[in-house]
Amino acid sequence: MTRRMVIPGEFITDKKYNLGEGVYREKDGIYSALMGLVDEKENYIRILPLRGKYMPKVGDFVIGNVREIFFNSWELDINSAHNGILNADDYYKEIDTFNEDLLDILAPGSSVFVKIREITHSKKVYVTMRERGARVITGGRLLKIIPTKVPRVIGKQRSMISMIIKETRCNILVGQNGIIWIDGKPEFVNIASRAIRVIEKEAHNPGLTNRIRNMIIKEREEL
Amino acid sequence: MKIGEPEKFIIDGKRLDGRKPGELRKVKIEVGVLKKADGSAYVEWGGNKVLAACYGPREVHPKHLARADRAILRCTYSMAPFSVTDRKRPGPDRRSIEISKVTRQALEPVVFTNLFPRTAIDVFIEILQAQAGTRCTGIVAASMALADAGIPMRNLVPACAAGKVGGEIVLDLSDVEDNFGEADLPVAIVPQKDEVTLIQMDGNFEKGEFEKAFKLAVEGCMKIYEIQKEALKKRYGGA
Amino acid sequence: MFDIVADIKKDFIVNLLRSKKRVDNRAFDEYRPIVVEPGVSEKAEGSSLVKIGNTQVMVGVKLAIGEPFSDMPDLGVMMTNAELNPLASPRFEKGPPDEDTIELSRVVDRVIRESKCIELEKLCITEGEEVWIVFIDAHILDYDGNLFDATALGAISALRNTRFPKVEDGRIIYSEKTDKKLPVVDRPVETTFAKIGKDIVLDPVLDEELVLDARITIGTNEKGDICAMQKGGDGTFTQEEIIDLVNKSREKSEELRKLV
Numbered sequence: 036m037t038r039r040m041v042i043p044g045e046f047i048t049d050k051k052y053n054l055g056e057g058v059y060r061e062k063d064g065i066y067s068a069l070m071g072l073v074d075e076k077e078n079y080i081r082i083l084p085l086r087g088k089y090m091p092k093v094g095d096f097v098i099g100n101v102r103e104i105f106f107n108s109w110e111l112d113i114n115s116a117h118n119g120i121l122n123a124d125d126y127y128k129e130i131d132t133f134n135e136d137l138l139d140i141l142a143p144g145s146s147v148f149v150k151i152r153e154i155t156h157s158k159k160v161y162v163t164m165r166e167r168g169a170r171v172i173t174g175g176r177l178l179k180i181i182p183t184k185v186p187r188v189i190g191k192q193r194s195m196i197s198m199i200i201k202e203t204r205c206n207i208l209v210g211q212n213g214i215i216w217i218d219g220k221p222e223f224v225n226i227a228s229r230a231i232r233v234i235e236k237e238a239h240n241p242g243l244t245n246r247i248r249n250m251i252i253k254e255r256e257e258l
Numbered sequence: 259m260k261i262g263e264p265e266k267f268i269i270d271g272k273r274l275d276g277r278k279p280g281e282l283r284k285v286k287i288e289v290g291v292l293k294k295a296d297g298s299a300y301v302e303w304g305g306n307k308v309l310a311a312c313y314g315p316r317e318v319h320p321k322h323l324a325r326a327d328r329a330i331l332r333c334t335y336s337m338a339p340f341s342v343t344d345r346k347r348p349g350p351d352r353r354s355i356e357i358s359k360v361t362r363q364a365l366e367p368v369v370f371t372n373l374f375p376r377t378a379i380d381v382f383i384e385i386l387q388a389q390a391g392t393r394c395t396g397i398v399a400a401s402m403a404l405a406d407a408g409i410p411m412r413n414l415v416p417a418c419a420a421g422k423v424g425g426e427i428v429l430d431l432s433d434v435e436d437n438f439g440e441a442d443l444p445v446a447i448v449p450q451k452d453e454v455t456l457i458q459m460d461g462n463f464e465k466g467e468f469e470k471a472f473k474l475a476v477e478g479c480m481k482i483y484e485i486q487k488e489a490l491k492k493r494y495g496g497a
Numbered sequence: 498m499f500d501i502v503a504d505i506k507k508d509f510i511v512n513l514l515r516s517k518k519r520v521d522n523r524a525f526d527e528y529r530p531i532v533v534e535p536g537v538s539e540k541a542e543g544s545s546l547v548k549i550g551n552t553q554v555m556v557g558v559k560l561a562i563g564e565p566f567s568d569m570p571d572l573g574v575m576m577t578n579a580e581l582n583p584l585a586s587p588r589f590e591k592g593p594p595d596e597d598t599i600e601l602s603r604v605v606d607r608v609i610r611e612s613k614c615i616e617l618e619k620l621c622i623t624e625g626e627e628v629w630i631v632f633i634d635a636h637i638l639d640y641d642g643n644l645f646d647a648t649a650l651g652a653i654s655a656l657r658n659t660r661f662p663k664v665e666d667g668r669i670i671y672s673e674k675t676d677k678k679l680p681v682v683d684r685p686v687e688t689t690f691a692k693i694g695k696d697i698v699l700d701p702v703l704d705e706e707l708v709l710d711a712r713i714t715i716g717t718n719e720k721g722d723i724c725a726m727q728k729g730g731d732g733t734f735t736q737e738e739i740i741d742l743v744n745k746s747r748e749k750s751e752e753l754r755k756l757v
Contacts, residue, residue, distance in 0.1 A: 042490045043368075043405050044413030044449065057410060059370075068370060068410035070490055085494050087408025088296055088315055116315035116377040157326065158376045183408070261568055352599045359596040366731040443726070453733035457713070459726035460611045465747075468723050469740055476736060 038072035041082065047073060048080070055081025071183075089115045089182035089212040091160045093151050098172065098210035099162065101145045107132045109141055111149070114179065114212045117160045121149060125163035127170070146172040148208050148216070175206065175218025178228055180235045182213035187238040188231055195234065195244050202251040203227040226254045263438045267424035273435070279428040280474060282418070282481055287398070287489035289406040297407025299489075301399040304432065305389030310399035312407040315377035329374035333362040335396050337385040357393050364397050364417065364446040364456035370410040379409060390436035394419055397446050397456065398482060405490060414486045415455060417446035418478030420471040422461060427471045429478045443468075445475040449483045507708040514696040520705065521550075525698045526745065533650065533756045535658045540671075543659025543679065547651040550702060551641035553585075556651035557634050558659045558679070562669060565621070565628040573620020573628045577606035579635040579648055586640040600729070605635065605649045605687070607725035608716030612685035615656065619680045627667075631656075631679070642703040645714045645727075646753070649687040654757045656681045685724055686753040687716040688746040692734060697742065699749060713739065715746035719754065 041047060049064035057069035058080055067073070071082040091097070091113065099111030099119050111119040123130045123137060130140065141147065148170050149162040163169065180188065189196050189209055200207050205219030205227045215231060217224050230247050237243060264274060272278065283304030292298035295311035302308075318324040335357040339345045350358075361383065369379065381403060383396040394417035401415040421431040423439035431439055441461025447454055454476075463471060510520060523529065529550030538544035543558035565572060579602040581589040594602070609615065620629035633655065635648045659679035663670040691701035691709040701709060710732030716725030723743060728734065734742075 040491065040495055042414070042487060043411045045487075059412065066412070068412065069408060070405055070494060071408075084408045086290075086297060086406060116317070116374055118317055352594075352603060355596050355599045356603050359600055360728070363729060363731055367733045448733065452735045452737075454728065454736060454739055455733050457726060457728040457734070457739060459723060460607050461724065462611065462718075463723040465721060468743055472736070472739065 038074065038083070040070075040072055040085075041067040042070045043068055048075075051078075052080040053078055055079055057082030057084060084183050086181060087183055089113070091115050091117060091119070091151050091154055092211070093154055095151050095211040096148060096168065096208075097151065097162070097212040098177070098208065098214035098216055099147050099149055099212075101141050101143050101147070104137050104141075104143065107137070109137060111147065111162065113160070113162070114182070114210075114214055115160070117158050119149065119151070119160045119162040121147070121162050121164070125152065125161070125165055127164040141171070146177065146216070148172055148210065172208070172216050175216055176224050176228065178215040178217065178231060180213045180215060180231065182211070184235045184238045185209060185211055185213055187243070188215070188234050190244060195247070198244060198248055199227055199230055199251065202248060202255070203230075222258055223255075226251055229254070262434075264434060267435060267439070268426055268428075273423075273428065273432070275432050277432075279426055280477070282430045282478060283432065285482060285485050287402060287485055289402050289489055289493045295403070295407070297403045297405065297409070299399045299402035299406060301395050301402070303391060303395045303398070304430075305387060306385070306392055306395040307387035308392065308395045308399045309384045309386060310396065310403040311382045311384075312379065312400075312403040312409065313382075314379035314407070314409070315374040316380070318376065318378040323378070324376045327375055328371040329369075329377045329379050331362055331366055331369055331371060331379050331381070333358050333365065333381045333383065333400060335361055335383045335385070335393070337388060337392070341385045341388045357396070360456055360458065361393065361397055361400060365400060365404065365415055367453065367455050368401075368412040368415055368448055369404065370412070373410055379404070390431050390433040391419055391444070393417070394444050394446070398486065402486060402489065406493075413448050413451065414483065414490075415446050416449060416479040416482035416486055417444060417456060418475055418482050419444040420475035420478060422463065422467060422471065427467060427474060429474050441467075441471070443471050443475055445472065445479060447476060447479045449480060506704060510705060510708050511694040511696075514693055514698070519698060521702060523700075525696065526749065528700045528749070528752060529702070531650070531753070531756060533654050535654050535757075541655075542662060542671075542674065543655040543657070545651045545654035545658070547647045547654065549643055549647045549650075549700065551639055552643060552647050553637075553639040554644065554647040554651045555636045555638055556648065556655040557636075558655045559632045559634070560659070560661060560669075560679070561630045561632065562622065562627055562664075562667075563630045565625065569617075570625035571621045571628075572617040573615070573631065575606075575610060575615055575617065575631040575633065577609065577633040577635070577652065578602050579605065579637065579644075581637050581640070581644075585637045589637075589640070600727070601644055601648060602635075604645055604714055604716075604725065604727045605652055606633075607727070608649055608685045608687050609633065609652055609656070611724040612683050612716070612718040614653065614681050614683035614685050614718070616680040616682055629661075631659075640703065642701050642706045643689050645689045646687050646700060649685070649716065650753055650757065653681075653684055653686065657684070657757055683718050684754045684757050685716055685718045686750045686757075687714050687725065688749045688753070689714040690742050690745075692730070692732060692738070697738065699745075713742055715743055717747055717750045721747045721750075
């Protein structure tokens with residue numbers, strides 16, 4: 036199904052809907068506040084943005100980078116409007132903050148795959164590693180893509196990302212914040228990176244999974 | 259008469275650069291031109307070449323500037339030293355600081371800052387080449403960079419100036435007209451909403467002339483608005 | 498900046514205006530009492546103290562001899578500067594001028610310059626080499642809103658009583674003034690309106706300024722021509738409002754012009 040593309044200030048409809056993300060109401064109807072695609076449900080309308088910063092949501096896994104270290108917490112850049120806070124208590128194992136320096140555990144620049152645990156009213160974003168799948172990331176390569184393209188990279192029921200992992204034999208973690216970690220044989224990491232870049236660029240095109248698979252297979256053969 | 263001042267600004271209904279009184283210079287807009295920025299735009303308007311980048315919403319530094327109920331919008335208008343004939347000293351001067359302020363106030367009315375408490379939305383406008391009308395070009399570019407960054411906004415903000423040269427009201431002054439003309443009236447609007455977000459004026463408008471120039475500037479804004487819309491659809495319309 | 502009271506005040510002021518009243522009981526298009534005292538400084542070549550209600554601005558004019566701009570070799574030079582002195586308000590801080598101060602300087606400069614009230618061509622001493630430079634310095638002494646109108650009024654008032662100092666062998670003797678007046682041929686003034694909610698008022702006091710949505714300053718000359726304009730604030734005006742305010746400004750300017 037092709038969705039209608041709209042830009043900020045564009046009139047969408049005079050029908051009655053509940054308003055979701057990226058739309059606003061004026062006297063004569065509903066307008067778009069974003070550049071994106073119109074997503075109309077039975078009684079609900081929203082815009083799927085084509086561009087935009089990642090907005091933290093509880094439950095999302097993101098990749099963060101240690102920026103600051105405090106007595107019992109780390110501050111992470113999570114490629115978002117707000118930094119993430121990882122308390123020592125949320126580290127995957129017990130830390131004795133009186134005898135251990137957090138600097139020795141995760142130094143500035145370290146990357147972690149974490150889950151967003153809580154967002155307070157004052158927009159403090161708390162993340163945790165006490166979750167299945169959360170981990171410290173070492174080695175490999177980080178890729179930054181437009182966060183709104185993340186769902187396409189993952190695919191329906193993880194179909195796209197599973198295929199890439201299978202075909203490149205790489206380890207891949209996709210943060211909802213648009214940061215992707217790829218680890219494996221360097222030449223395969225390169226292939227996976229290129230594949231993800233193509234998805235980012237052509238996210239709107241149908242039949243992408245097969246094309247990407249063919250692209251990976253072809254590049255693998257050319258190695 | 260000042261050095262370089264032409265004797266006549268309009269000859270046989272045509273301006274010195276061949277335009278009709280109500281005609282814009284050539285305008286070209288492109289979005290998504292920078293890799294690192296969250297949103298960006300490049301605008302060529304006559305001889306003006308202007309780049310705008312938007313970063314945000316992002317953490318506010320210094321932190322005490324953060325607002326609990328909304329994002330703060332910050333705009334920086336800056337002229338490259340090589341953008342003008344006589345080298346401009348780098349860094350903000352009084353003119354740039356004033357333009358930065360009115361640019362922010364021209365855009366603020368359309369941005370849904372309330373959606374992003376405790377964050378900053380930063381827009382940087384760099385004048386790479388200047389040829390009369392840089393503030394309007396900057397506002398147009400900034401508004402496109404905001405849209406390109408996916409910042410929710412009520413509408414795009416077009417801007418355009420009208421002025422008076424040789425006693426005639428004309429649209430979108432060229433540099434000669436700006437230097438030697440009698441008045442300059444830059445305007446920015448929210449299209450279809452009858453809201454004026456920027457208006458400044460210097461020079462001399464007699465009774466009646468102001469109204470005429472003002473209406474012409476608003477018409478110019480609407481023409482720019484069409485080019486803005488087209489630029490976004492062209493860049494992302496394949497979706 | 499602390500505006501602890503601003504949010505509560507905004508509702509209060511908006512509601513008040515909706516019932517056609519202002520905080521100080523003035524009509525929407527009425528100025529506060531205005532006092533203009535020219536010649537308050539003996540050291541300056543020209544000066545004036547302007548009070549609009551509780552707002553007080555002192556403007557001094559100093560003259561100097563210097564080089565003209567290369568593209569205007571036969572014209573004198575004028576410069577306007579405003580200082581938001583910390584003594585005038587807890588809101589003002591020491592340090593380099595912020596954007597509000599710069600905007601004030603430039604908007605006042607605009608009306609003086611664009612009205613061509615100073616005959617700059619008469620300030621040429623030797624073409625391309627020496628001209629008179631007119632420094633207009635405004636000091637805000639007490640800030641209770643509407644600095645634009647007060648400062649512009651102070652500037653034109655000070656310019657109109659500016660007299661040249663004595664010059665001997667190309668050197669200025671500031672201690673001796675001559676009878677020769679600075680050639681000032683017009684009386685430009687600025688009028689400022691604030692839009693708060695749906696209402697528009699002339700000459701906003703500080704309480705009104707703090708909650709305004711949009712502001713517009715319009716400068717006119719004696720003929721009633723528009724010479725300068727500046728919109729401020731994070732809100733907007735309709736086209737009709739602007740045209741209406743331009744006409745209103747012409748009317749109200751006459752009240753100010755009578756004072757200089």
